[in-house]
Amino acid sequence: MSASIRDINKTLIDKLRLQARLAREERAKTDALFLSIGQGVIAADDQGKIIRINQAAINLLGFRKQELIGKWFPSKIVAVREDNSPVEVLARPITKAFLSGQTVSDNMFYLRKDGERVPVSITVSPIFLHNRPIGAIEIFRDTSLELQSDRMKTDFISIASHQLRTPLSAINTYSHMLSGGYVGPLTDDQASFMKIILSAVERMNELISELLNITRIEAGSITVDSAPCRVDDITLELINELRPRADERSINLTYLCVSKIPTINSDVLLIKEIISNLLSNAVKYTPDKGSIRIDLVRHGNNVIFSVTDNGYGIPTNAQPLIFTKFFRADNVLKTEVSGTGLGLYLIKVLADLINGEVWFKSKENKGSTFYFSLPIEGSQAKTGSFRIDSKKT
Numbered sequence: 001m002s003a004s005i006r007d008i009n010k011t012l013i014d015k016l017r018l019q020a021r022l023a024r025e026e027r028a029k030t031d032a033l034f035l036s037i038g039q040g041v042i043a044a045d046d047q048g049k050i051i052r053i054n055q056a057a058i059n060l061l062g063f064r065k066q067e068l069i070g071k072w073f074p075s076k077i078v079a080v081r082e083d084n085s086p087v088e089v090l091a092r093p094i095t096k097a098f099l100s101g102q103t104v105s106d107n108m109f110y111l112r113k114d115g116e117r118v119p120v121s122i123t124v125s126p127i128f129l130h131n132r133p134i135g136a137i138e139i140f141r142d143t144s145l146e147l148q149s150d151r152m153k154t155d156f157i158s159i160a161s162h163q164l165r166t167p168l169s170a171i172n173t174y175s176h177m178l179s180g181g182y183v184g185p186l187t188d189d190q191a192s193f194m195k196i197i198l199s200a201v202e203r204m205n206e207l208i209s210e211l212l213n214i215t216r217i218e219a220g221s222i223t224v225d226s227a228p229c230r231v232d233d234i235t236l237e238l239i240n241e242l243r244p245r246a247d248e249r250s251i252n253l254t255y256l257c258v259s260k261i262p263t264i265n266s267d268v269l270l271i272k273e274i275i276s277n278l279l280s281n282a283v284k285y286t287p288d289k290g291s292i293r294i295d296l297v298r299h300g301n302n303v304i305f306s307v308t309d310n311g312y313g314i315p316t317n318a319q320p321l322i323f324t325k326f327f328r329a330d331n332v333l334k335t336e337v338s339g340t341g342l343g344l345y346l347i348k349v350l351a352d353l354i355n356g357e358v359w360f361k362s363k364e365n366k367g368s369t370f371y372f373s374l375p376i377e378g379s380q381a382k383t384g385s386f387r388i389d390s391k392k393t
Contacts, residue, residue, distance in 0.1 A: 039056055039139050039140065039141040040054065040056045040057030040060050040061070040120075040138075040139065040140045040141065041053070041054045041056070041057055041137065041138070041139050042054075042057055042068075042073070042077070042137075042138045042140075043127075043135060043136070043137050043138075044073050044094060044135055044136050044138070045134070045135045046098075046133060046134050046135055047072075048072050048073045048074065048094070048095075048098075049070055049071065049072055049073070050068050050069055050070065050071055050072075050073055050076070051069070051070075051135070052069075053065060053068055053069065057140070060110075060112075060118065060120075060140075060142055061077065061110065061112055061113065061118075062112040062113035062114055062116075063076070063113050067113075073094060074089050074092055074094075074095075077110060077111075078110070078111040079092060079108045079109065079110055079111075080108065080109045080111060080117065081108060081109070082109070082220065084117075087108055093105065093106045093122045093123070093124040093138065094124045094136050094138055096124070097124040097125060097126045097136050098126060098133060098136060101126055101128075101133065102126070103123065103124065103125045103126075104123070104124050105121070105122065105123045105124075106121075106122050107119070107120070107121050107122070107143065108120065108122065110140070118142055118144065119142070119143045119144055119147050120140045120141060120142060120143060121140065121141055121143050122138060122139070122140045123138070123139050123140070124136050124137070124138045124139075125137050150218075160211075161208045161211045161212045161215075162212075164204070164208055165208055168201060168204055168205060168208065171197075171201055172198075172201045172205070175194060175197050175198050175201060176198070178194055179191070179194040179195070179198060207342075208389075209389045210342040210343065210346055211342070212389040213273075213346055213350075213388055213389050214325070214342060214345070214346060214349075216384075216386045216388075216389070217346075217349050217350070217353070220384070222353065222382075222384045222386055222387070222388065223382065223383060223384035223386065223387050224267050224270065224353050224354060224379065224380070224381055224382035224384070225267045225268070225269070225381055226265050226266060226267065226378060226379060226380060226381040227265065227266075227267075227268060228263045228264070228265055229263065229264050229265070229266050229267075229268050229271060230261070230263055231261055231264060231271065231296065231303050231305065231374065232257055232261040232296055234268065234271055234272055234275060235255070235257070235275060235294065235296050235305060236255070238272065238275050238276050238279055239253060239255055239279065239294060241276075242276075242279050242280065242283060245283055246283050246292070249283075249288045249289070249290075250288055250289045251283060251286055251288070251289070251290050251291065251292060252290070252291040252292070253292050253294070254291070254292070254293045254294065255293075255294045255295075255296075256293070256294070256295050256296075257295070257296040257297070258297065259296070259297045259298040260298065261296060261298055261303055262298070262303070262376055264303065264374060264375075264376055264378050265378035265379070266354050266374060266378045266379045267353075267354050267379065269387065269388055270350050270353060270354050270388060271354070271374070273346075273347075273350055273388055274347050274350050274351055274356070274358070274372055275305060275372065277343050277344075277346065277347050278305070278307050278347065278370050278372060279292075279294070279307060280343075281343060281344070281370070282307045282308075282309040282311070282368075282370070285309065285311040285312050285368075286309040286310065286311035286367075287311060287312075290309065290310050290311060291309070291310055292307060292308065292309045292310075293307070293308045293309075294306070294307050294308075295307075295308075298376075299373075301375060301376050301377065302373045302374060302375055302376060303373070303374045303376060304371055304372070304373045304374075305371070305372045305373075305374075306369055306370065306371045306372070307369070307370055308367065308368070308369040309367045309368060309369075310366070310367040311367050311368065312364070312365065312367075313362045313363050313364040313365055313366050313367050313368055314329050314360070314362040314364065314368055315329055315330065315364045316364070318330065319360075319362065322344055322360070323344050323345055323347075323348040323358070324345060325341065325342065325345045326341040326342065326345075327341045327345075328341040344358075347372075350388070351372060353379075353382070354374070354379040355374075355375055355378075355379045356372060356373060356374045356375070356379075357371075357372075357373045358370070358371065358372050358373075359371050
């Protein structure tokens with residue numbers, strides 16, 4: 001073999017050795033990064049078998065590494081719901097990520113090796129090679145402290161709300177007695193002051209009801225009844241209750257129901273709460289001498305209630321957040337319209353309880369239309385510890 005060929009071979013061998021060393025170093029860095037992540041990380045192949053797991057996941061789950069590697073993910077890492085019922089394989093985030101090709105997030109409980117239940121927040125991302133899924137990476141963390149903090153906040157709000165309800169009831173009763181002349185006639189100024197007091201009591205009572213309902217819903221303890229409901233009758237009743245408030249501000253209310261609305265088996269109280277809040281919001285956020293139109297139609301397998309106003313509208317940048325808790329758009333914060341940012345959040349979660357949907361379309365300074373859809377097939381009953389709290393003191 002000539003010297004030149006030996007030199008070429010040596011150069012090739014040196015390059016291969018360098019590439020191999022760099023590959024080992026890169027893999028070592030990747031391994032170090034994977035193992036040092038503070039949250040639990042598990043990698044699975046396209047068959048759902050665990051191929052890698054970091055120390056944080058091992059510590060959280062209580063298994064030894066060799067007990068998990070090569071095992072089918074759902075069989076070794078058991079997921080359960082709040083009521084301890086097992087989460088089906090198709091409902092697991094890792095399965096959803098494989099089937100959809102999308103990143104999937106969810107919250108549930110994992111069972112440790114010793115049987116202890118741990119609340120976890122999970123995010124799973126599929127891994128692709130040449131547009132074909134070859135595995136998935138799951139990242140999860142223990143949310144015990146967050147749940148404990150949420151429970152403490154929920155307990156505080158619930159206790160505070162109950163404690164506020166008793167003195168508020170007394171204020172409301174005696175204010176109505178004074179306003180009604182039980183201890184003598186009022187001067188014009190006194191009557192005006194009493195009107196302000198009664199309005200403030202009503203707002204406070206609504207806030208207490210919203211806080212109580214939200215804590216009960218988030219605790220999963222709201223009862224859902226299923227009985228024959230006439231949505232058209234409910235809508236007309238609530239419009240008639242609201243009309244005096246609209247008349248005070250010269251707001252024109254129009255109601256149109258052109259479809260034959262069938263009877264639906266659902267929860268009358270929850271439907272009333274949703275429609276009442278949507279109507280109240282329309283009046284609240286419509287200026288004096290404005291107009292509101294209410295429509296009720298049957299569309300396919302759904303009954304759709306809608307309320308359209310020509311009020312302040314919702315800015316485009318605020319629309320994705322409109323159903324979140326305590327959120328109020330900037331444009332209404334600049335007005336004198338009071339609010340808590342809880343009403344639409346409550347409407348959304350109540351609609352979910354009865355298989356309904358809520359959505360809207362809006363333009364700032366032009367007005368909004370809010371829609372509430374109910375399936376004609378109705379909703380199933382659900383046993384809970386509480387009913388929705390009414391706004392009556």
